[in-house]
Amino acid sequence: MTKALLLVMCSAAVAAASPSKQDLEDRAAVLEKQLAGTTMTVLVESPFVVVGDMGVKETRRIATGFLRSKTALLEKDFFPERPDKLIEVWLFRNEKSFRAGAKKYFDDTPDTPFGYYSPEHSAMIMNANGLGTLSHELVHPYMEKNFPGVPSWFNEGLASLYEYPGESKGHIIGHVNWRLPELKREITKKTLPTLAKLLHTTTDEFYGADWDAYAQARYLCYYLQEHGQLHAFYEKFKADTKDESGQAALEAVLGEKLADFEPTWRAWVLAISKDPY
Numbered sequence: 001m002t003k004a005l006l007l008v009m010c011s012a013a014v015a016a017a018s019p020s021k022q023d024l025e026d027r028a029a030v031l032e033k034q035l036a037g038t039t040m041t042v043l044v045e046s047p048f049v050v051v052g053d054m055g056v057k058e059t060r061r062i063a064t065g066f067l068r069s070k071t072a073l074l075e076k077d078f079f080p081e082r083p084d085k086l087i088e089v090w091l092f093r094n095e096k097s098f099r100a101g102a103k104k105y106f107d108d109t110p111d112t113p114f115g116y117y118s119p120e121h122s123a124m125i126m127n128a129n130g131l132g133t134l135s136h137e138l139v140h141p142y143m144e145k146n147f148p149g150v151p152s153w154f155n156e157g158l159a160s161l162y163e164y165p166g167e168s169k170g171h172i173i174g175h176v177n178w179r180l181p182e183l184k185r186e187i188t189k190k191t192l193p194t195l196a197k198l199l200h201t202t203t204d205e206f207y208g209a210d211w212d213a214y215a216q217a218r219y220l221c222y223y224l225q226e227h228g229q230l231h232a233f234y235e236k237f238k239a240d241t242k243d244e245s246g247q248a249a250l251e252a253v254l255g256e257k258l259a260d261f262e263p264t265w266r267a268w269v270l271a272i273s274k275d276p277y
């Protein structure tokens with residue numbers, strides 16, 4: 001390869017890379033100007049620009065604490081590439097200020113009290129009274145970059161797993177959380193569709209599901225986590241572009257057909273009584 005060609009390729013790679021320190025500082029300066037006279041704090045926490053309404057000290061505490069540590073853990077285990085887009089993280093101190101801020105700064109009316117990722121605005125807009133939603137939403141822009149063909153069930157399953165995050169042996173883990181009782185109820189009442197159905201949902205079917213598809217996806221990911229199979233599954237699934245649903249990767253990792261695994265998984269979920277960590 002000639003040196004000239006190599007240089008061209010390098011500059012192309014740079015152009016597609018995540019925002020530079022200068023990009024982040026420039027964006028922060030623009031936001032500071034726009035928000036002058038308000039109580040909003042703007043700061044750079046690479047690869048994000050963070051805006052918070054809870055004062056400088058608290059905004060910095062969240063940015064350099066929770067946000068920094070969860071980002072590092074997710075990058076280490078799942079996402080080697082950072083989002084190309086410059087992502088803003090907007091933190092509001094409670095639900096009331098979150099809803100008011102979403103309307104004022106983004107003209108959005110959130111359908112959730114917790115927070116959401118807006119690809120349109122390249123922003124995570126959060127009720128920071130409870131940071132689990134931040135680590136949930138963090139997964140989405142990273143998934144967008146690292147696994148563009150991801151189906152919604154896995155995008156939301158992994159994000160939901162980390163909405164109650166912890167750390168074990170230097171790796172991110174998800175704890176048992178509030179989505180479990182409803183899932184157990186649906187399994188017991190036999191209203192929960194099969195895992196095969198979940199895996200083959202389109203985006204519209206997943207988000208419009210008349211069962212708790214988030215809980216089902218989360219506790220499939222949780223099962224894989226607890227059996228040390230989540231990373232192997234993820235890598236296999238991502239590598240095989242023909243396996244759009246993830247069923248082939250799942251069966252390979254489990255060593256059995258999905259239909260045979262289904263009763264095992266249901267019984268295992270019903271038997272979860274407390275968080276093992």
Ligand SMILES: [Zn+2]
Binds near residue numbers: 136140
């Ligand atoms: Zn989500």
